[in-house]
Amino acid sequence: MTTQIIEAVLEEAKRHGAEKVTEVQMSIGKMTFLGNEQVRFSYKILTEDTIMKDSKLIIEEKDGVIHCTNCGYKGEVQLKDDPAYHIPVPTLQCPKCGKTAKIVEGKECTIKSIRMIKKEEEK
Amino acid sequence: MANTKDVIKGEKVTLKIEPGMNILQVNKQLAQKNIELLRKNNVKAIDIMGSIGAGKTSLIEKLVQKLKKKYRIAVFKGDLTTTIDAERIGRHGVQVVTINTGRECHLDANVVARAIERINLKEIDLLIIENVGNLICPAEFPLGTDKRFVVVSVTEGPYMIIKHPFTFMNADVMVINKKDLAETMKIDTRKLEKQAIQIKPDLKVAITNALTGEGVEELIKAMEL
Numbered sequence: 001m002t003t004q005i006i007e008a009v010l011e012e013a014k015r016h017g018a019e020k021v022t023e024v025q026m027s028i029g030k031m032t033f034l035g036n037e038q039v040r041f042s043y044k045i046l047t048e049d050t051i052m053k054d055s056k057l058i059i060e061e062k063d064g065v066i067h068c069t070n071c072g073y074k075g076e077v078q079l080k081d082d083p084a085y086h087i088p089v090p091t092l093q094c095p096k097c098g099k100t101a102k103i104v105e106g107k108e109c110t111i112k113s114i115r116m117i118k119k120e121e122e123k
Numbered sequence: 124m125a126n127t128k129d130v131i132k133g134e135k136v137t138l139k140i141e142p143g144m145n146i147l148q149v150n151k152q153l154a155q156k157n158i159e160l161l162r163k164n165n166v167k168a169i170d171i172m173g174s175i176g177a178g179k180t181s182l183i184e185k186l187v188q189k190l191k192k193k194y195r196i197a198v199f200k201g202d203l204t205t206t207i208d209a210e211r212i213g214r215h216g217v218q219v220v221t222i223n224t225g226r227e228c229h230l231d232a233n234v235v236a237r238a239i240e241r242i243n244l245k246e247i248d249l250l251i252i253e254n255v256g257n258l259i260c261p262a263e264f265p266l267g268t269d270k271r272f273v274v275v276s277v278t279e280g281p282y283m284i285i286k287h288p289f290t291f292m293n294a295d296v297m298v299i300n301k302k303d304l305a306e307t308m309k310i311d312t313r314k315l316e317k318q319a320i321q322i323k324p325d326l327k328v329a330i331t332n333a334l335t336g337e338g339v340e341e342l343i344k345a346m347e348l
Contacts, residue, residue, distance in 0.1 A: 001263075004146050012142050022137070032147075033259045033289055080321050089285045092292050092323045100325040103292070107263075109146045115139045 001034060001109065002042040009114055010050060018116035021052040025113040031064040031077065031090070031106035064106030068094035077106065150264050153232035157239065157267025164244035167194075168252065169346060170266050172290060173274030174283070175256035178300040180208045181333035182274060182342070183251055187215045189339060190348060194249035199238050201230040201255040208253070218242060229260035232267050249348070258283065262290040270346055272296040277310040284318040291319050296327045296345045303332045 005026065013021050028034050036059050043057050064077035073096040079088035094101040161168050173179045180200075187196055197218040200209045209221040220238045222230060235252065252268060254261045258275075265271075273294040275283045278301055284291055291297060297319050299312050316328050327345040331338030 001146065004149075008142075008144055008146060012140060012144075016138060016140060018138065019135075031289060031292075032263055033287075034263070087285070089318075089322060090288050090292075091321055093321065098324060100323055107147070111142050111144045111146070113139055113141045115137060117135050118138055119135055 002039050002046055005039070005109070005111065006043065006046050006050070006052060008111060009052060012111075012114055013051060013116050016116060016118060018118045019051060020117040021055045021114060022117060023056040023058065023113075023115035024052070024111065025058040025060070027060045027062055027108055027110045027112050029062045029064065029106035029108045031103050032109060034109060036061065060112070062106055062108060064090065065104050066092060066094070066101035067104045068097060068099060068101035070094065070099040070101075071097040073097070073101065074104070077103070147263060150232045153236060154265040154267035157232055157236055158269070160239065161244070161250065161267065166244055166247055166250050167348070168250040168266075168268040169348075170252045170254060170261075170268040170271040171274065172254045172258065172261045172271060172294065173256065173298075174258050174276075174279055177256070177274040177276045177279065178298075178331075178333040179253050179256065179274050180211055182298065182300065182331065182339070183212055183253055184215060185333055185336045185339045186251065186343070186348075187212060187217055189336075189343060190249065191215065191217060194348075195247045196249045196251060197242050197247045199230075199235065199250065199252040201234075201253055203255065218247070224255055228255055228257045229264050230254050230266055231264045235266045258287045258290050262287070262293045265293075270295040272298055272342070272346060274298045274300050275315065276301040277305045277308045277312065277315075280308075281310055281314065284315060284322065288322045291322050291326060294323075294326065296329060296342065298338075298342055299328065299330045300333050302330050302338065303335075 067074045073094050077090050078095050080091045081088040092100050171179050198212050199220050201222050206221045209219040213219045222234050271294045329342035329345050
């Protein structure tokens, strides 16, 4: 995943003629299995030999939002907190009608912005 | 964007762009293309997820045996490096394409599209895709199938479902396999079922023993095949 993120950033940087990328801002949904820390770790290693070396990675986490097509409820993903497991488990169950709702937010992995340095040509 | 008037040639400027590019979107679009191509050719497609050793390949063998009279079947078999499983499935007289991912822990819509190019869609009605054995990564990569089912087996312990909620949210059917070992493993399959329903109320459940074929009919029904 991180490789794909970096490839996409490098491509954008190339398109804009950048010689260095200084900052990448990402938005990652909490309804994905993408771990913040792991993305950071692999980002650091994978950018080492690129113009993205030492660039700052900002990750904004996005909460999950569900929409129920049965009753129209739209809101944050509910958590089932079963004391037997110690961890709250997210559920697609609509808190209003109990039917299965759809995830409308929280599944993204978006490159929001890239800050780069380039040599400006005289216009 | 820097004000170009103040910039002399060769001076360095900082540029900020906002691509708003969703990395997962690329795969989703490819998956959409796959499903459109399959539907155009009247091919149903299913994706099978599950841990290593959950019984995905054994279940496919049983599915193929039961369904090969009704459908002309092709199987895509995601595997890191070997063709062992492909040979197992191939014995049942269906076309098998191994997708060796090498290092990748999941299939994606792109490798599936490449594999589709290797078969003649006019010659099949059902495409079964076995994902790489992994309960995590495949959840984020739809392949362009009509339905997905996820296999858990009782030997994986009582917490497989709640540990991987997103995988179950992304599935249409859950199979609890190795039913015959439930008692030995002290696993109550009803509890597993309850956990899954808590995460996704409309998830269908089939309880199987892939070695004997028990429960496979229920799976076929749940998958509407």
